[in-house]
Amino acid sequence: MSTSSRAPVHPTVVRLGVRSVFGRWRGVLLFALPVVLLALAVLVRVLVGQDRLAAQSTLYGLGLVVITPLVALLATSGLLAPEIDDGSIAYLLATPVPRWQIVTSKLVVALGCVVAFAAVPMLVAGLVLRSDDPTLALGFGLGALAGGAAYCAVFAWLSVLTRHAIVVGLIYLLIWEGLLGGLLAGIRWLSISRWSAELVDRVGGVFLVDDLPAAYAVVALVVVIVLATWRTGVRLRAFNLTGDE
Amino acid sequence: MSSIVVDHASRWFRNVVALNDVSMTIGPGVTGLLGPNGAGKSTLIALMSGFLAPSSGSVTLDGEPLWRNEQVYRRLGLVPEREALFDHLTGRQFVVACAELHGLADAGAAAQRAIATIEMSEAQDRSISTYSKGMRQRIKMASALVHDPAVLLLDEPFNGMDPRQRLHLMELLRTMGAEGRTVLFSSHILEEVEQVARHIEVVVAGRHAASGDFGAIRRLMTDRPNRFVIRSGADRTLASVLLADSSVRGVRLRPEGGLEVEASDFGRFSEVLPRLAREHAVRLHEVTPTDESLESVFSYLVSS
Numbered sequence: 001m002s003t004s005s006r007a008p009v010h011p012t013v014v015r016l017g018v019r020s021v022f023g024r025w026r027g028v029l030l031f032a033l034p035v036v037l038l039a040l041a042v043l044v045r046v047l048v049g050q051d052r053l054a055a056q057s058t059l060y061g062l063g064l065v066v067i068t069p070l071v072a073l074l075a076t077s078g079l080l081a082p083e084i085d086d087g088s089i090a091y092l093l094a095t096p097v098p099r100w101q102i103v104t105s106k107l108v109v110a111l112g113c114v115v116a117f118a119a120v121p122m123l124v125a126g127l128v129l130r131s132d133d134p135t136l137a138l139g140f141g142l143g144a145l146a147g148g149a150a151y152c153a154v155f156a157w158l159s160v161l162t163r164h165a166i167v168v169g170l171i172y173l174l175i176w177e178g179l180l181g182g183l184l185a186g187i188r189w190l191s192i193s194r195w196s197a198e199l200v201d202r203v204g205g206v207f208l209v210d211d212l213p214a215a216y217a218v219v220a221l222v223v224v225i226v227l228a229t230w231r232t233g234v235r236l237r238a239f240n241l242t243g244d245e
Numbered sequence: 246m247s248s249i250v251v252d253h254a255s256r257w258f259r260n261v262v263a264l265n266d267v268s269m270t271i272g273p274g275v276t277g278l279l280g281p282n283g284a285g286k287s288t289l290i291a292l293m294s295g296f297l298a299p300s301s302g303s304v305t306l307d308g309e310p311l312w313r314n315e316q317v318y319r320r321l322g323l324v325p326e327r328e329a330l331f332d333h334l335t336g337r338q339f340v341v342a343c344a345e346l347h348g349l350a351d352a353g354a355a356a357q358r359a360i361a362t363i364e365m366s367e368a369q370d371r372s373i374s375t376y377s378k379g380m381r382q383r384i385k386m387a388s389a390l391v392h393d394p395a396v397l398l399l400d401e402p403f404n405g406m407d408p409r410q411r412l413h414l415m416e417l418l419r420t421m422g423a424e425g426r427t428v429l430f431s432s433h434i435l436e437e438v439e440q441v442a443r444h445i446e447v448v449v450a451g452r453h454a455a456s457g458d459f460g461a462i463r464r465l466m467t468d469r470p471n472r473f474v475i476r477s478g479a480d481r482t483l484a485s486v487l488l489a490d491s492s493v494r495g496v497r498l499r500p501e502g503g504l505e506v507e508a509s510d511f512g513r514f515s516e517v518l519p520r521l522a523r524e525h526a527v528r529l530h531e532v533t534p535t536d537e538s539l540e541s542v543f544s545y546l547v548s549s
């Protein structure tokens with residue numbers, strides 16, 4: 001048995017994953033999303049100056065609720081869904097590489113995208129908006145990282161459950177996280193964006209979510225990441241090459 | 246020497262039965278899996294390659310289950326039918342990646358060997374997106390061969406290949422079979438199977454229709470009753486003389502003209518027909534077999 005089969009990630013799967021993300025049109029969108037966030041941050045700073053409320057609204061409303069989940073969705077769905085759809089995943093699966101290692105390797109690539117295209121831009125946008133309050137930028141950066149990781153795990157799971165992972169993912173973001181999350185206060189207990197916002201509250205010293213214990217948010221994020229990753233591995237182990245004929 | 250044993254395996258998708266109680270053993274040498282399109286060949290190969298669980302029965306490689314057992318891929322190579330590959334890679338990058346995934350110590354050397362075996366060395370540094378159908382098929386072969394597996398499963402490997410590539414792949418499969426590897430390939434074309442495999446397994450409509458030496462199955466296929474439509478200058482005369490011959494089972498005059506003939510001995514009939522026509526001065530305008538499709542051959546096999 002090779003040593004790489006015991007490592008948490010397989011370097012070849014990571015390398016193929018990186019090429020797969022940036023070899024498609026999704027790669028361009030991944031670059032475009034943080035540009036939009038940074039451009040808006042610069043615009044707000046120029047127009048409003050160093051304003052706490054304006055910074056908070058920009059980073060939360062656009063960064064944490066829109067850019068972060070979209071980056072996670074684009075990165076994750078670009079890693080698994082197309083290969084499952086066209087059957088080329090068979091070349092990864094017809095090897096002795098453990099299925100969980102394929103999943104963790106793909107998630108590492110997706111997480112790398114979250115860091116590069118959501119967490120770091122959020123940090124930079126935070127510093128642009130409030131250069132006098134670096135903890136705010138740090139809070140939003142960490143929130144984007146934690147939320148993005150949970151989104152990646154959930155979207156990876158969706159990719160192995162349905163051939164329409166992007167559509168289902170978008171519906172989930174718009175309806176559950178967006179519409180219902182805004183209308184019903186109780187959604188905060190079951191919402192990745194609210195959990196990550198609670199982290200921002202704690203680290204960044206802001207007030208985005210009411211009445212949600214930070215410990216609960218952290219545990220909920222960890223449970224979702226572990227559970228979704230594990231279920232993705234289980235599902236991939238029972239992958240049917242012939243699909244749903 | 247490895248063997249795949251399919252033991253009373255069935256597979257259904259909701260209420261559609263794709264494979265029905267199939268039992269067969271695929272041993273060393275080249276075996277052809279023959280059957281019309283939609284017969285269940287791909288389902289059977291998916292079962293044999295661990296990419297599908299049997300709904301009932303079992304499928305094992307040297308006694309080990311194939312389903313949910315990624316360790317079997319150390320001994321098994323698969324060439325899927327679907328064409329999708331990692332198009333953003335070059336052929337060499339793809340095969341090297343496959344070698345790395347198999348944990349080979351010198352992935353580069355193993356990839357070079359596999360690429361040379363399937364004669365793709367010249368095109369190996371081109372992007373896979375520029376490959377023809379035949380080249381894709383060959384690079385898929387290289388990825389399946391890179392870890393030198395004892396068992397090789399190929400789903401419709403000749404699809405899209407030009408005649409020269411086809412001959413080369415046939416030669417390659419024969420060589421691998423002669424080396425003692427267990428090679429199974431599926432095809433819906435009788436002649437393809439005939440040229441490579443001595444042993445064949447026939448699957449029709451999800452059932453295991455026939456198994457054994459190619460010659461015996463070929464005889465079963467050619468000895469079946471054959472139907473022809475014949476248009477001639479004197480249909481009634483031809484009908485009477487044909488009916489008198491033992492190779493013909495029945496003749497019917499068609500209202501729109503011509504004869505419908507059922508021959509019980511195809512070999513003798515094909516020799517007798519022109520001779521009788523010549524002897525009785527009957528001019529043959531058209532002789533058309535009406536049930537030459539592979540499907541009709543297979544349905545005959547199932548009913549026999």
